Amino acid sequence: MASENHFSAIKGAKVLMVGAGGIGCELLKTLALSGFQDIHIIDMDTIEVSNLNRQFLFRQSHVGQSKAKVARDAVLKFRPHISITPYHANVKGPDFDVDFFKQFNVVLNGLDNLDARRHVNRLCLAAEVPLVESGTTGFLGQVTVHIKGKTECYECQPKPAPKTYPVCTITSTPSKFVHCIVWAKDLLFAKLFGDKNQENDLNVRSGDAASSSDHVEDVFERKNDEDIEQYGRRIYDHVFGYNIGIALSNEETWKNRNRPKPIYYRDIFDNEPTQQNGNVDRNCATNDPSSVSAMASVGMKNPQDVWSLKENSRIFLEALKLFFMKREKEIGNLTFDKDDQLAVEFVTAAANIRASSFGIALHNLFEAKGIAGNIVHAVATTNAIIAGLIVIEAIKVLKNDTKSYRFSPYCLKSLCRMTYCLEHPSKKMLLMPVEPFEPNKSCYVCSETPLSLEINTNRAKLRDIIEKVVKSKLGMSSPSIMHGTEILYETGDDLDEDLLASYAAKADKVLSELNCPVVGGTMLTVNDLYQELRCNINIKHREEFDEEKEPDGIVLSGWTQAPSSVENNGTKSVDNAGSTSEGSTMEAEKNDEIEIVPGKKRKLSEVSEDVIPSNAEETKGKEKLEVLNGDDDDDLVMLDDGDSGADKKIRYQ
Amino acid sequence: MDGDELTEQETALYDRQIRVWGADAQRRLSKAHILVYGIKGTVAEFCKNIVLAGVGSLTLVDDREVTEEALSANFLIPSDENVYAGKTLAELCCDSLKDFNPMVRVSVEKGDLSSFDVEFFSKFDVVVVCCCSLTTKKLINEKCRKLPKRLAFYTVDCKDSCGEIFVDLQLHRYSKKKLEETVECELKYSSFEEAISVPWRTLPRKASKVYFAMRDLLAFHEELTEIILMLVSVLERFEEVEGRRPGEVSIEDLPGVLKLKKELCEAQSLNESHIPNGLLERLVTNAREFPPVCAIIGGILGQEVIKAISGKGDPLKNFFCFDATDGKGIIEDISSCNTGS
Numbered sequence A: 001m002a003s004e005n006h007f008s009a010i011k012g013a014k015v016l017m018v019g020a021g022g023i024g025c026e027l028l029k030t031l032a033l034s035g036f037q038d039i040h041i042i043d044m045d046t047i048e049v050s051n052l053n054r055q056f057l058f059r060q061s062h063v064g065q066s067k068a069k070v071a072r073d074a075v076l077k078f079r080p081h082i083s084i085t086p087y088h089a090n091v092k093g094p095d096f097d098v099d100f101f102k103q104f105n106v107v108l109n110g111l112d113n114l115d116a117r118r119h120v121n122r123l124c125l126a127a128e129v130p131l132v133e134s135g136t137t138g139f140l141g142q143v144t145v146h147i148k149g150k151t152e153c154y155e156c157q158p159k160p161a162p163k164t165y166p167v168c169t170i171t172s173t174p175s176k177f178v179h180c181i182v183w184a185k186d187l188l189f190a191k192l193f194g195d196k197n198q199e200n201d202l203n204v205r206s207g208d209a210a211s212s213s214d215h216v217e218d219v220f221e222r223k224n225d226e227d228i229e230q231y232g233r234r235i236y237d238h239v240f241g242y243n244i245g246i247a248l249s250n251e252e253t254w255k256n257r258n259r260p261k262p263i264y265y266r267d268i269f270d271n272e273p274t275q276q277n278g279n280v281d282r283n284c285a286t287n288d289p290s291s292v293s294a295m296a297s298v299g300m301k302n303p304q305d306v307w308s309l310k311e312n313s314r315i316f317l318e319a320l321k322l323f324f325m326k327r328e329k330e331i332g333n334l335t336f337d338k339d340d341q342l343a344v345e346f347v348t349a350a351a352n353i354r355a356s357s358f359g360i361a362l363h364n365l366f367e368a369k370g371i372a373g374n375i376v377h378a379v380a381t382t383n384a385i386i387a388g389l390i391v392i393e394a395i396k397v398l399k400n401d402t403k404s405y406r407f408s409p410y411c412l413k414s415l416c417r418m419t420y421c422l423e424h425p426s427k428k429m430l431l432m433p434v435e436p437f438e439p440n441k442s443c444y445v446c447s448e449t450p451l452s453l454e455i456n457t458n459r460a461k462l463r464d465i466i467e468k469v470v471k472s473k474l475g476m477s478s479p480s481i482m483h484g485t486e487i488l489y490e491t492g493d494d495l496d497e498d499l500l501a502s503y504a505a506k507a508d509k510v511l512s513e514l515n516c517p518v519v520g521g522t523m524l525t526v527n528d529l530y531q532e533l534r535c536n537i538n539i540k541h542r543e544e545f546d547e548e549k550e551p552d553g554i555v556l557s558g559w560t561q562a563p564s565s566v567e568n569n570g571t572k573s574v575d576n577a578g579s580t581s582e583g584s585t586m587e588a589e590k591n592d593e594i595e596i597v598p599g600k601k602r603k604l605s606e607v608s609e610d611v612i613p614s615n616a617e618e619t620k621g622k623e624k625l626e627v628l629n630g631d632d633d634d635d636l637v638m639l640d641d642g643d644s645g646a647d648k649k650i651r652y653q
Numbered sequence B: 001m002d003g004d005e006l007t008e009q010e011t012a013l014y015d016r017q018i019r020v021w022g023a024d025a026q027r028r029l030s031k032a033h034i035l036v037y038g039i040k041g042t043v044a045e046f047c048k049n050i051v052l053a054g055v056g057s058l059t060l061v062d063d064r065e066v067t068e069e070a071l072s073a074n075f076l077i078p079s080d081e082n083v084y085a086g087k088t089l090a091e092l093c094c095d096s097l098k099d100f101n102p103m104v105r106v107s108v109e110k111g112d113l114s115s116f117d118v119e120f121f122s123k124f125d126v127v128v129v130c131c132c133s134l135t136t137k138k139l140i141n142e143k144c145r146k147l148p149k150r151l152a153f154y155t156v157d158c159k160d161s162c163g164e165i166f167v168d169l170q171l172h173r174y175s176k177k178k179l180e181e182t183v184e185c186e187l188k189y190s191s192f193e194e195a196i197s198v199p200w201r202t203l204p205r206k207a208s209k210v211y212f213a214m215r216d217l218l219a220f221h222e223e224l225t226e227i228i229l230m231l232v233s234v235l236e237r238f239e240e241v242e243g244r245r246p247g248e249v250s251i252e253d254l255p256g257v258l259k260l261k262k263e264l265c266e267a268q269s270l271n272e273s274h275i276p277n278g279l280l281e282r283l284v285t286n287a288r289e290f291p292p293v294c295a296i297i298g299g300i301l302g303q304e305v306i307k308a309i310s311g312k313g314d315p316l317k318n319f320f321c322f323d324a325t326d327g328k329g330i331i332e333d334i335s336s337c338n339t340g341s
Helices: A004-011 A022-033 A067-076 A096-103 A114-127 A169-172 A179-194 A213-220 A228-248 A265-269 A296-299 A307-324 A341-357 A366-374 A380-401 A461-472 A496-506 A589-593 A605-611 A644-653 B008-013 B015-030 B041-055 B070-071 B089-100 B134-146 B193-196 B205-213 B215-223 B226-241 B249-269 B275-287 B293-310
Strands: A016-017 A037-040 A082-089 A106-109 A131-137 A140-146 A164-166 A417-421 A429-434 A452-454 A481-483 A488-489 A522-530 A534-539 A552-555 A573-576 A624-626 A636-638 B033-037 B055-063 B104-108 B126-129 B154-157 B162-168 B171-179 B181-188 B319-323 B328-332
Touching: A004 A380, A004 A624, A016 A022, A022 A037, A022 A131, A022 A380, A037 A067, A067 A496, A082 B193, A096 A114, A106 A114, A106 A380, A114 A131, A131 A636, A140 A380, A140 A624, A164 A179, A164 A534, A169 A179, A179 A265, A179 A307, A179 A341, A179 A366, A213 A228, A228 A265, A228 A341, A265 A307, A296 A307, A296 A341, A341 A366, A366 A452, A380 A417, A380 B041, A452 A461, A461 A481, A461 A488, A461 A552, A461 A589, A488 A496, A534 B033, A589 B205, A644 B249, B008 B015, B015 B181, B015 B293, B041 B055, B041 B070, B041 B089, B041 B154, B041 B293, B055 B089, B089 B181, B126 B134, B134 B154, B134 B193, B134 B226, B154 B293, B162 B193, B162 B293, B226 B249, B293 B319
Parallel strands: A016 A037, A016 A106, A037 A082, A106 A131, A452 A534, B033 B055, B033 B126, B055 B104, B126 B154
Antiparallel strands: A131 A140, A140 A417, A164 A573, A417 A429, A429 B328, A452 A552, A481 A488, A481 A522, A522 A534, A624 A636, B154 B162, B162 B319, B171 B181, B319 B328
8 A cells, every 4th residue: 555656646646625623633644644745724613622522633722723723733743744734714715716726636525514515516626626525423424536527526416405494383383392492592592682683483473463563572672670580580471371372372273283381480480489599699700701501500510411391490590690690791692602501501491491381302401402503423433434534535536647547456446435334334344335426417516507497587586596596505605697798696805886786786676677687588697706616597487386395486406406304384494503603504414414315326437347347236226325346245235224224133143 | 320420521522422322321431441452553543532532541551662664654653753762652652642631541551461460451341452463362362251350352453455353342232222222232252262263164155255256356356355354364374383573574475475375275175266365465565554544443443442331332243354445344243154154
């Protein structure tokens, strides 16, 4: 392996790493040990305590510092003479354009969000630089290689969309704990402590005529000298008691559902004197807002304990009180942050009380925090294994560069998609290589296939296309939209005020009423400034849309649609995302790390012929991926849980 | 578990991994004592993983001094000669590892492990050995098996692009999730000696397939992973017979190695071509570790030890083999041989 052949390919290579976190630390270390001498690394994050269980280049004393920079310093300690260039910046920024990417022989991703991955994918395609992608969650990991024209690009196969929930499920008919969390976090917490001007569905009731909304708005405002304890009880009674009572009055809703129970303060506390509700002194000693804790105040220590309804109620009221007494300045500006202890306590307690009302099982703080914060569970070992696999694939890519396509028995074989799955090894294989797939001819990202958009051109506005289609579905962050030679919309730092104003005005116009009308048959060209991605959209006019299945009034086809994950009846959706401390990504990150979604199988013909015996079978069904080596037992391998359990039983008898 | 909860510090630090294996497993880890004998790149990776996981203690045994080979794959050794001169591998690694997690007690023990008495081993829950001869491995494994306490025993070897792990948990009881339920399981392991004495001819069906397929050289190379265990055996036996220190075989020895391979194959009634000379040559000429393989094997070994300590999840049995050339990481269960398929 460290034979001359490999060594020269490695020594002269210029490598870009995106991400210096869990995978990044392991990867940088392994690259350095393997002989790489020119590594660039981009990461916009700073180090947190929860990173230290696996991001081993960092120490407690580094908390708050730049990951990219600290990682570099740590590796130079055992490889002082290599060059590592750190960038404490967002890879989506303008500095990292196509020219920047062009200087590298290979790009290695160690990212944790879909948005950035798509962005890097497009830049690598534009710069024609090979990309090695990877992801890990718990005991599961995967590595894929993407080479323009030769293999799939990262977006050729659908990626799971972020999990969303219909608004009415959140506001009126929760059936799972996560619904209660979303309610507590995005509605109640936001209403009480967040931006007052934000729209909030807290008092929305499905199928209800508009009640005098001015009236209910006042409920959440604390009156000038209102005693904090009294305010707390008032809010408690309103959201857990009164609102439930109102909801119950709508018979239709509850015809086939269990009725919730309204919960009032007096039911729980039996009119105990409120002083029992916590010792504020325990929090007085500290002036540090971030260490204020309702749990500490109330004397509950263990985040793994499930609290009773009464204990949850105590925490709820105590947390509310502490926000007003210790962090008043922040009220009106707060967003939920999973590292904000008091916020987590509040949301846990509120979610639990609501859950109790609806007969849903209560959860402890540890679990609630994971759900509310979209926390990805992670261990060092999986990252180390994946990092090793990334370097192996990277070396193969680099060797291919030297045009040594001739197969040599002692050199690394052709590129693979590698999967590591600890809990369900496929038959005996803990690590499994699979042939890479050919590019998807209908991938709009790498194959320039035109898309088709059905929309009501007499009702929808240009803004709908900009926001819901181009920015959201197509993932373009700096788009421009052209209709023939007319620019309908564009972004950029150097645009002057007047131009921006005129674009804003255009955006608010109905499509068919634009100067250059957008109607059925129109073709729009969409470009992204930095991703250098260009895409054509054919417009089709359609009058009616299904309110449930197509609530946005938009149908985009030719775009690799992610499998639908909207639960039940899809009216307007709310997702459990947004307010994490990791930035503006919208995903339940657990989902986007690994998508072992078996797509249509397209073999890489130039690879297989002389290397792999011709008994490589056709896939027998959508769920199976083919193993690199066509051995008869292992030809068809399930990646889902299906078979492996049964196989195991046989083995251990 | 008795009332010792995880401290606040532990909960904060271990949050992400507790979400993977649970607070109970974390508590067990914090009480576990690991012994490591022979430090190479792969073992350095393993130590890093196990220290980050939060075990109770880690004891390192390796009195060798720093060599160029050691520096090539071991990231725990600082590059400055002024710093590492005069210290043993164990001492240097100990210093680095302490930094990774101040809550883990990392220490050094000097001497030849195979000469330590059984008492010494009773302090530990897990023993990992590397860089030593077959004889030493057998000896240590026997000591582990003599104790009333069930010591988990692992060997690990990485050469060139190949890596191998051997596991002996004696009699292991554990639980695992099956669908929505938790299921209790039990596994019985062979000792190291038993495992390497398995007649080659009865190794899993794959081996026989290789025999038939071997006419096609290319197909044969794809079966490399399955026969690594035979290869490592040939090399180990060569080292033993020639009185070499582990890993000291070089290209000049190739004729001797090939001769031994022939003898062994004859003794096992196995066609010689079962074991490709090319691969043997590769392993003989370049016995150095390949850092990506160290990361992979060290990662898998780390996870195995965590599973054994926590008693959660199916552990490997008996061997795990990986060859970067084909990318397959395969578990070889030798007990299926005894059923004489």
